[in-house]
Amino acid sequence: xxxxxxxxxxxxxxxxxxxxxxxxxxxxxxxxxxxxxxxxxxxxxxxxxxxxxxxxxxxxxxxxxxxxxxxxxxxxxxxxxxxxxxxxxxxxxxxxxxxxxxxxxxxxxxxxxxxxxxxx
Amino acid sequence: xxxxxxxxxxxxxxxxxxxxxxxxxxxxxxxxxxxxxxxxxxxxxxxxxxxxxxxxxxxxxxxxxxxxxxxxxxxxxxxxxxxxxxxxxxxxxxxxxxxxxxxxxxx
Numbered sequence: 557x558x559x560x561x562x563x564x565x566x567x568x569x570x571x572x573x574x575x576x577x578x579x580x581x582x583x584x585x586x587x588x589x590x591x592x593x594x595x596x597x598x599x600x601x602x603x604x605x606x607x608x609x610x611x612x613x614x615x616x617x618x619x620x621x622x623x624x625x626x627x628x629x630x631x632x633x634x635x636x637x638x639x640x641x642x643x644x645x646x647x648x649x650x651x652x653x654x655x656x657x658x659x660x661x662x663x664x665x666x667x668x669x670x671x672x673x674x675x676x
Numbered sequence: 677x678x679x680x681x682x683x684x685x686x687x688x689x690x691x692x693x694x695x696x697x698x699x700x701x702x703x704x705x706x707x708x709x710x711x712x713x714x715x716x717x718x719x720x721x722x723x724x725x726x727x728x729x730x731x732x733x734x735x736x737x738x739x740x741x742x743x744x745x746x747x748x749x750x751x752x753x754x755x756x757x758x759x760x761x762x763x764x765x766x767x768x769x770x771x772x773x774x775x776x777x778x779x780x781x782x783x
Contacts (some may be wrong), residue, residue, distance in 0.1 A: 560766045593774075600763065600774045600775065600776050600777060601720065601763060601765070601774040603772045603773065604772070605776075615770060617770075618771070619773045652717055653718075653719075654725075656722070656725060658725065658726070659708075659725060660708045660710070660725065660767030661767045661770075661772045662710040662725040662726075662765070662767050663710070663712075663720075663722060663765075664722050664725075664731065666719035666720060666721070667719065668717075668719060669719055673679065674778060
C-alpha cells in the first residue's frame with residue numbers, strides 16, 4: 557500500500573534552517589510528483605512547492621521562493637524540503653503529499669506531518 | 677492567486693443529517709476542485725477530485741458537484757466518523773490554494 561513517512565519533529569531557533577524528509581513506498585516513486593504543504597495552528601493549508609520525482613524539476617510558491625528548496629533522491633524514494641531563515645511564523649505542521657497524477661493537482665496520499673517549531 | 681472561500685465555517689449536525697458545504701473560487705476553475713477531510717492531529721484525506729469524482733475507498737454518502745466558481749460537498753447521511761473539518765482546494769492553477777475549512781460538529 558502507498559505510504560509516505562516523514563521525519564520527526566524539529567525545534568529550531570530563528571534564522572536557522574530545517575530539512576524534512578518524506579520516504580515513499582508502495583508505488584513507483586519516479587512516476588508521481590511530490591508536493592510540500594504546511595498548516596500553521598488554526599490556519600488553512602498552504603502550498604509551498606512541488607517536485608517532479610522523475611526529472612527533478614521544481615516549482616515553488618512565490619511566498620517561499622528563495623527560502624525553500626525541494627529535492628529528491630530517487631534511489632531512496634525520498635523527497636526533501638529545506639526551509640531557511642526560519643522565523644516564528646514558520647511554526648507549523650509540514651506535510652508531503654503525492655500528486656494524484658491526473659490533470660489537476662489533487663493530493664491522494666499524505667505523509668503523517670512533521671511539526672517544526674521555531675522559538676528563541 | 678485564486679482565492680477559495682468556504683461556507684459555513686462551522687456547522688452543527690446530528691447523525692443521519694444531510695450536510696452541505698459550499699466553496700467559491702475567486703475566478704472560474706472549470707471542474708478543477710478537490711475536497712478533503714481532516715481529523716484533529718491527522719493529515720487531510722482526499723474525498724473528491726475533479727469536483728465530482730469519488731476517490732477510491734471513500735463512502736458513497738459523500739458527493740461533490742459544481743463547476744466554474746461555485747461548488748458543493750454533500751454528506752447525504754452524517755455518520756459519527758464524519759465529524760471533522762473539510763477543505764476545498766482548487767487544482768486548476770499554481771499555486772494550488774485551499775479554502776478556510778468547514779468544521780462539522782456534533783449537535
